Amino acid sequence: MIAELLFATFFGLLLLGIHRKVIARIQRRPGPPVWQEILHMLKFSFKTTWVPNTASAALFVGVVLVAIGIWTAALFVVTSGGSLLVIFAIYMLHKIVEHGFGLSSGSPYGKFGGVRSVISAASEIPLIVSVAAIAIFTKSLLISDIVAYQTLHGPLLLTIPPAAVAMYVVLISKMPFGPFSIVESKELVSGYKTEHFGVWRAGLEICNGLKTYVLLLTFILVFAGGLPFWLILLAMLLITLSLSFVCALSPMLSPYDSVTIQTIIAGLMVAYVAILGVVS
Amino acid sequence: MKKQHTLALTLIAAGSGIAASALNMMHILPDWACAGVLVTAFPLFVLGLGLYWMAREGEADIPFLGY
Numbered sequence: 001m002i003a004e005l006l007f008a009t010f011f012g013l014l015l016l017g018i019h020r021k022v023i024a025r026i027q028r029r030p031g032p033p034v035w036q037e038i039l040h041m042l043k044f045s046f047k048t049t050w051v052p053n054t055a056s057a058a059l060f061v062g063v064v065l066v067a068i069g070i071w072t073a074a075l076f077v078v079t080s081g082g083s084l085l086v087i088f089a090i091y092m093l094h095k096i097v098e099h100g101f102g103l104s105s106g107s108p109y110g111k112f113g114g115v116r117s118v119i120s121a122a123s124e125i126p127l128i129v130s131v132a133a134i135a136i137f138t139k140s141l142l143i144s145d146i147v148a149y150q151t152l153h154g155p156l157l158l159t160i161p162p163a164a165v166a167m168y169v170v171l172i173s174k175m176p177f178g179p180f181s182i183v184e185s186k187e188l189v190s191g192y193k194t195e196h197f198g199v200w201r202a203g204l205e206i207c208n209g210l211k212t213y214v215l216l217l218t219f220i221l222v223f224a225g226g227l228p229f230w231l232i233l234l235a236m237l238l239i240t241l242s243l244s245f246v247c248a249l250s251p252m253l254s255p256y257d258s259v260t261i262q263t264i265i266a267g268l269m270v271a272y273v274a275i276l277g278v279v280s
Numbered sequence: 281m282k283k284q285h286t287l288a289l290t291l292i293a294a295g296s297g298i299a300a301s302a303l304n305m306m307h308i309l310p311d312w313a314c315a316g317v318l319v320t321a322f323p324l325f326v327l328g329l330g331l332y333w334m335a336r337e338g339e340a341d342i343p344f345l346g347y
Contacts, residue, residue, distance in 0.1 A: 198330070199331050203327055
């Protein structure tokens, strides 16, 4: 389990590094090396660290522990074939964590990042709608059951492609430099993580690596079924490349536009699932 | 934060994580219990190790309030 955890952390960070590199190359910049996010995590571990004077110390430190803890739990839930609802709950908890990051430091930039995290909660609705669409077909929300269903009936990606698109939008909203990355846009310095530097930021980087790995793994298991491990890693890489293209070619939206578009997607998905429910 | 405390935290977290994994591999500890220990121990290990290296014991700084 420890090896699994370390592999997920470093592979997730490597995917984020590839994401940055691809975006840079599309935009005709040299970009950082692909292992930049791993170096970032190590670099921040060696930076001087303290808690700001204005911070709520318990929340400031505790939220980093919770951030790493929830995505560690998510990894074990996915790899053990646990419930999709738990993954959904952890995804919601991450929203609260972002909010906690922003509010704990006392910095106005962090607070704005935390507030934006709350107003972009519309990005969760497509996730629960795609979970509902999956449940209609598989009659179960256990990932192991969903994988078993696909072994018999073929990938859900072909059966319910709109649900896959909805979850893909969720992935976009969680990738850095994307159209929905309003929580850490440059006018807020680094958004909710502005004041978390040094070891705290290293912890946040680990959380980001785990989160990327878990979300991509969940997407593959739920919509493509149980693949050999090397093929899962290849699929993760391909999905990351596609996300990088989307992020590189689309501007970051204003908070209002971001929420509006996510709400429209959520509305379309609700209509789709309602029709699906009536037809089946 | 005192370095001795962070070192103790790191060692306890690492020790409990490794012990849980070892017991799990010997089929003494069930998977869910091992996962539970790692979910708690991994964040403590990460922060404890980093703080042992770089935590300051002096005064805190003011946050970034703009240019």
